[in-house]
Amino acid sequence: EVQLVESGGGLVKPGGSLRLSCSDSEFSFSPYSMNWVRQAPGKGLEWVSFISSSSNVIYYADSVKGRFTISRDNAKNSLYLEMNSLRAEDTALYYCARDGSGYRLLDSWGQGTQVTVSS
Amino acid sequence: QSALTQPASVSGSPGQSITISCTGTSSDVGGYELVSWFQQFPGKAPKLLIYAVSNRPSGVSNRFSGSKSDNTASLTISGLQAEDEADYYCSSYTDATTRVFGGGTKVTVL
Numbered sequence: 631e632v633q634l635v636e637s638g639g640g641l642v643k644p645g646g647s648l649r650l651s652c653s654d655s656e657f658s659f660s661p662y663s664m665n666w667v668r669q670a671p672g673k674g675l676e677w678v679s680f681i682s683s684s685s686n687v688i689y690y691a692d693s694v695k696g697r698f699t700i701s702r703d704n705a706k707n708s709l710y711l712e713m714n715s716l717r718a719e720d721t722a723l724y725y726c727a728r729d730g731s732g733y734r735l736l737d738s739w740g741q742g743t744q745v746t747v748s749s
Numbered sequence: 750q751s752a753l754t755q756p757a758s759v760s761g762s763p764g765q766s767i768t769i770s771c772t773g774t775s776s777d778v779g780g781y782e783l784v785s786w787f788q789q790f791p792g793k794a795p796k797l798l799i800y801a802v803s804n805r806p807s808g809v810s811n812r813f814s815g816s817k818s819d820n821t822a823s824l825t826i827s828g829l830q831a832e833d834e835a836d837y838y839c840s841s842y843t844d845a846t847t848r849v850f851g852g853g854t855k856v857t858v859l
Binding site for chain 2: 674
């Protein structure tokens with residue numbers, strides 16, 4: 631069973647940086663594209679970023695473009711999100727989510743890691 | 750990157766059927782057969798209910814069904830049960846990036 635686990639969240643001041651990680655000890659990341667999705671307190675889901683299985687295709691939401699960087703290390707079965715120039719509006723629960731096979735987009739999710747941007 | 754449009758809330762009595770709409774454009778919902786639906790309980794991660802417009806992952810009740818017409822997708826919950834009370838989100842592949850979500854619909858079982 632897929633069990634994605636996010637880590638790296640925390641409290642950071644505006645303008646600061648954080649690096650989120652996502653891993654799974656049970657399944658191999660390498661065949662699958664991966665995403666980061668966030669959810670601000672009491673709000674809906676917002677897609678943040680996508681990375682293809684071989685890292686050759688990467689997309690970002692306009693709201694984070696130029697500030698966030700997605701990457702992956704298939705050898706370590708890990709996904710990352712480097713977040714710079716953080717703003718109060720980046721405060722959210724950040725989920726990693728896998729794109730499964732057969733158009734099962736976002737078929738498995740972690741439990742999320744909380745990022746709070748506040749002075 | 751505008752969000753897809755969902756009603757904020759939908760309610761129904763046990764045993765009834767309800768339908769949640771999800772309206773986009775020809776660049777997302779109308780342009781691809783890649784609409785998904787997710788169920789989310791408070792404090793929990795979203796769970797995939799429907800993928801590729803009308804397909805259910807194994808383990809998802811057949812009371813949940815999906816469809817699409819032009820730029821609007823729909824999720825129907827048949828035989829509504831108290832356990833279906835949750836937030837529901839649609840998502841579509843899109844020209845602009847790769848994903849866009851709807852604003853979410855709170856389902857209340859009366």
